[in-house]
Amino acid sequence: MRKKGNIYEHSIxxxxxxxxxxxxxxxxxxxxxxxxxxxxxENISDGRKIVIxxxxxxxxFGAIKIEDYMVWIYNPVKKTLWRISHKDIYKDLEDKGRxxxxxxxxxxxxxxxxxxxxxxxxxxxxxxYNYTCGEKPEVLFKAYKWIWGxxxxxxxxxxxxxxxxxxxxxxxxxxxxxxxxxLDLKNKFxxxxx
Numbered sequence: 001m002r003k004k005g006n007i008y009e010h011s012i013x014x015x016x017x018x019x020x021x022x023x024x025x026x027x028x029x030x031x032x033x034x035x036x037x038x039x040x041x042e043n044i045s046d047g048r049k050i051v052i053x054x055x056x057x058x059x060x061f062g063a064i065k066i067e068d069y070m071v072w073i074y075n076p077v078k079k080t081l082w083r084i085s086h087k088d089i090y091k092d093l094e095d096k097g098r099x100x101x102x103x104x105x106x107x108x109x110x111x112x113x114x115x116x117x118x119x120x121x122x123x124x125x126x127x128x129y130n131y132t133c134g135e136k137p138e139v140l141f142k143a144y145k146w147i148w149g150x151x152x153x154x155x156x157x158x159x160x161x162x163x164x165x166x167x168x169x170x171x172x173x174x175x176x177x178x179x180x181x182x183l184d185l186k187n188k189f190x191x192x193x194x
Contacts, residue, residue: 042142092134101189
């Protein structure tokens with residue numbers, strides 16, 4: 001993608017739509033009914049899907065990140081879209097860790113493999129991941145694959161995925177540990193004696 005002023009060179013998948021410009025309320029009602037557009041990027045064994053919508057519209061320090069996208073979990077039966085986030089996954093892992101720290105550490109080790117570039121399906125084939133609450137490990141692995149890609153786009157130069165995994169942030173051009181990374185949870189739960 002190249003940018004020239006406010007013009008972007010990038011392919012786009014278009015679908016024709018026609019809405020008559022009628023009364024304001026009627027026009028708004030029809031606009032609100034336009035279906036969302038996105039890409040299915042992962043299938044989940046329970047029928048849900050990981051989807052991305054692009055562009056995502058991330059604004060970082062006043063600059064719109066055009067290549068950004070949003071990560072969703074789509075339930076085609078309920079017709080719901082859940083914009084899953086690092087905070088959602090972190091809380092899910094915290095809850096899992098309170099119930100079973102040992103199994104949670106194993107799940108986080110699987111996430112580490114995805115973080116380092118392995119495909120979630122391969123990680124899932126090689127191990128069985130037990131959990132007592134929250135989302136299936138499969139969902140966490142597949143969602144994080146795409147969340148980490150999103151973070152790498154939005155925060156380049158190797159800092160992106162490190163933010164959520166290692167718990168890093170930048171303040172006044174200084175890298176600071178937040179203590180809220182996936183790695184922090186792993187270390188916390190490894191110390192728990194059963």
